[in-house]
Amino acid sequence: MAGKGGTTPATYSPSPATAKKKPPHLKEDWLRPDGRGFHQCRPAFFRTGAVNAASGSAYAEFGNTKVIVSVFGPRESKKAMLYNDTGRLNCNVSLTTFATPVRGQGLDHKEYTAMLHKALEGAIIVESFPKTTVDVFALVLESSGSDLPVIISCASLALADAGIMMYDLVASVSVSCLSKNLVIDPILEEENCQDGSLMIACMPSRYEITQLTVTGEWSTPKINEGMQLCLDACAKLAKIMRLCLKEAASDSQE
Amino acid sequence: MEINRPDGRTPNQLRPLACSRSVLHRAHGSASWAQGETKVLAAVYGPKAGTKKNENPEKASIEVIWKPKTGQIGKAERESEMILKKTLESICIRTIYPNTTTSIIVQVVHDDGALLPCAINAACAALVDAGIPLKHLAVAVCCSVTDSGGIILDPTKHEEENMKAFAYLVFPNAIVTVLPERSLQVSGESIAHGIITSVTQGAMSVDDYLHCLDRGRAASARLSEFLRKNIEPKPTSEASKAG
Amino acid sequence: MEKIKKRMGLPNASEDLSSEMEVDAFRRLFPLRYFERHLAESIRPDGRPLMKARETSIFLGAVASANGSALVKIGSTTMLTAIKMEVMTPSLESPDEGCIAIDFHMPPICSPIVRPGRPAEASPVVSKQLSDTISSSKMIDLKELSLVSGKAAWMAYLDVYCLDADGALFDAALLSAVAALSHLQIPAVAMNDDGRIIIMSDEEGQKQEPVNKEKRKLTLKSILFSLTCILHKNYILVDPTSEEESIMETHVTIVLDTSGQLISFYKPGGSVLAYTAAIQDCVAISRQRVQELKSILENSAMEVE
Structure with missing residues (x-):
């Protein structure tokens, strides 16, 4: 019961307008807003x-x-499914209403669900649980750039925690192209003014890619460079994920 | 203290009650209950075979559908459905017909205060009309607390909005009961003193709430008398209903 | 676990089956008998005495981008609340009042019974209970949310998300809503030339006349706390887990505020009737819990500063 009055009135957010500003990275010595190097990922916590x-x-x-x-x-x-x-x-995949800076902005990211499915289905050994379904539900509490790669990595960690058989952990990283520079693990501001993006979900130990998504215009050498960056980052990310699983397993043994 | 009510009633006086049985011919049981201007129509269909997925198949389950007078079904309707469902589940003898569902549809005809108690009374009368086995009857009253601390029974919508707080209370009521003699007295209080359901709104002190309980109990005796009189089987030679 | 197995092994004429079965199987097949065995010894399966609530913790400021937020854990039940403020035009009947919109969500991650597209039955009920309780208790004065009389007022969107559902959902939801409201900082805004309200950033602070001088907090007149109990035969179980809630149907939720007033006594049906003695016991336990929760909330507020 929000005060008196029937329907909820129209509201607007008082934040200063976030229009797509002229990309500041045209300057030669542009630094990333959070001070990272172009090829440096954010610190990951699992x-x-x-x-x-x-x-x-997870x-x-x-x-x-x-x-x-x-x-x-x-x-x-469900009974409707045949044998x-x-x-x-x-x-x-769903987002909370407070995930985006302006309330209710990003709630229609329905493609995340389909992309998560495609990224994971290559890695799970589906023959190990016939006639049954494994449900993977993700909730984004705060969205600040590079959401889908984080969702994929987190989902594969949750699957490992649940004991579902997989060929390997799936690690995922994305790279943004801002005029001539390749920037790894972009944050929201960088994503808003990007010229193209490349996202890879791969299984590092097997050196196999489960999903590759490219948007924008990329020349062949640029794609190769981007892929190499991503694969290296995925390998490092997978090591962090394994460490997390090992710690959890040893904690539960004590 | 003198409390002046717009329609001239005393604080303990209920609005004129009206109840009719078997108003709908195709339903297995139906009743309409009116307290003053507030009127609710309840229809009972069942027991039907099968239970919903989440329900316990070892017991009969109850499904309530609340139809508001106007507008779409929203959270308030879902809450009323849940309260009605849990209240009626506690008065039905659920072990007699396991794995069945009894549907109760409540249609609000007019809302002039104390809507939920009216609906509970109507649903209870409809269950009796349908012949569903019950442990005892459920009788609902609405008590509200004024700003000065006095208690008023059965407020109209206008009075409800101006009250500091109000409480919907449901009491059990039985003259003859299937429960054994011993359990009719629990720690010195007779079984009619316990509450089945209580929903309150607004801030009141704990003492006010206990006073509401006392007044509510007194009023429930009058309500249950009226209910019993009205749901006595009519001595007509009607053909039995279909289904 | 060992204690329970030993107890199961004791010769008991009427329940020989229990001594032959494994504990887990007995727990699944005869849940009510499993619990009653524990209640007879005045203890619950997770080792708590009957009158003890689970460990509660509050963490303020969990969501940095929201104006106020709180993460609350009662045992395993986890709730995350965030408040976002937007501007609306107030209605004609109350031009000096803002508005609070409270919504409770149970996303599919929180419990195996919730599916995407099929919301839990409990979700609209808890949502309505929450908004009724907070608005009818007059904890918040809506006039504090007014900006420019008749033209602009704050609309506070309070969203409570259940991250893990393990019983006592309403308690945790109310506690996290109240904690988020106590943490809420209303930003300083100014009206620009078009008549729109925008947040004052430091650079343009000199140009416009600020509508409210600096960031401020809401004054909460008296804070609400709640406690859910289960009534079963003669026992009162405080703060149930979801397993206990599913087996024993009679739940009572009592909401008290810090000035001792009863805001809500909510007992939706249930086979066990509540007598005056039981009501008074529950209210007494709730009062103790209010003191506990009040000190936990104050401690977490001090940690933030």
């Missing part, structure tokens, strides 16, 4: 077992981007 009610869960924090992923399953498929030798993967 924690498994964030949600008790789920079979497996919380990831990359700078200001915070994501929680819960995995439920394997559990019974299937392989298991099913069901994903859903």
